[in-house]
Amino acid sequence: MTQPEVLFQGMSVTITCYGGVGEIGGNKILLEDGETRLLLDFGIAFGRQEQFFNELLRPRSARGLLDPLALGLLPPLEGLYREDLTLPGLWARFQGAPLYRNLRRGGKRPAVDAVLISHAHLDHNGDLSYLDGDIPIYTTRVSALIARAMQVTGTGGLEPFPYRPGNGVGTGPVSPDQPLGTHRRPERQGR
Numbered sequence: 001m002t003q004p005e006v007l008f009q010g011m012s013v014t015i016t017c018y019g020g021v022g023e024i025g026g027n028k029i030l031l032e033d034g035e036t037r038l039l040l041d042f043g044i045a046f047g048r049q050e051q052f053f054n055e056l057l058r059p060r061s062a063r064g065l066l067d068p069l070a071l072g073l074l075p076p077l078e079g080l081y082r083e084d085l086t087l088p089g090l091w092a093r094f095q096g097a098p099l100y101r102n103l104r105r106g107g108k109r110p111a112v113d114a115v116l117i118s119h120a121h122l123d124h125n126g127d128l129s130y131l132d133g134d135i136p137i138y139t140t141r142v143s144a145l146i147a148r149a150m151q152v153t154g155t156g157g158l159e160p161f162p163y164r165p166g167n168g169v170g171t172g173p174v175s176p177d178q179p180l181g182t183h184r185r186p187e188r189q190g191r
Contacts (some may be wrong), residue, residue: 014030015030015032020041023048025044025045025122025123026044026045027041027123028041028042029041037111037112038114038116041117042131043125043127044126048073052073064084064087065086066087068130074130076097076101078094078103078104079102079104080103081132085130110132114135115131115135115137115138116138116139117138117147
């Protein structure tokens with residue numbers, strides 16, 4: 001994908017697809033309304049991923065975000081990803097790329113307000129482990145449990161960045177030490 005697919009641009013609402021258009025998987029949809037940003041899903045693009053990797057050949061974890069960004073497996077959205085995966089000079093390398101966008105905000109506010117996961121399939125949640133741990137993730141309890149089971153058994157696409165209980169700051173009815181989420185934060189169940 002060389003350009004994001006802008007599906008709707010209304011008075012102040014924009015829907016941008018960074019994956020999942022004309023391909024199987026890779027659903028990454030950014031919804032924006034003024035200063036509010038939500039991601040709908042953040043999944044693996046199976047066709048693109050299979051061009052480079054398989055069960056024996058995985059991305060080089062020591063290279064952080066470089067391989068997934070350079071190969072077009074993740075959109076170059078500065079500020080969206082974990083800082084520990086960002087090598088020095090990484091974003092300067094991608095600033096001229098067609099999909100590049102700086103999503104950083106002032107203060108400690110994360111690049112997006114939340115990620116909404118529709119269901120527990122890897123094409124909808126498989127790339128969550130790359131995201132900044134301060135971004136809350138919302139899904140149903142069932143989807144969170146399925147995603148966690150896939151992660152624990154190694155059938156998910158979340159390696160080499162596993163969930164570690166206790167390193168998120170949770171709010172609401174779920175304790176941060178409960179292994180319900182697929183990210184550093186637990187699943188958030190709306191009431």
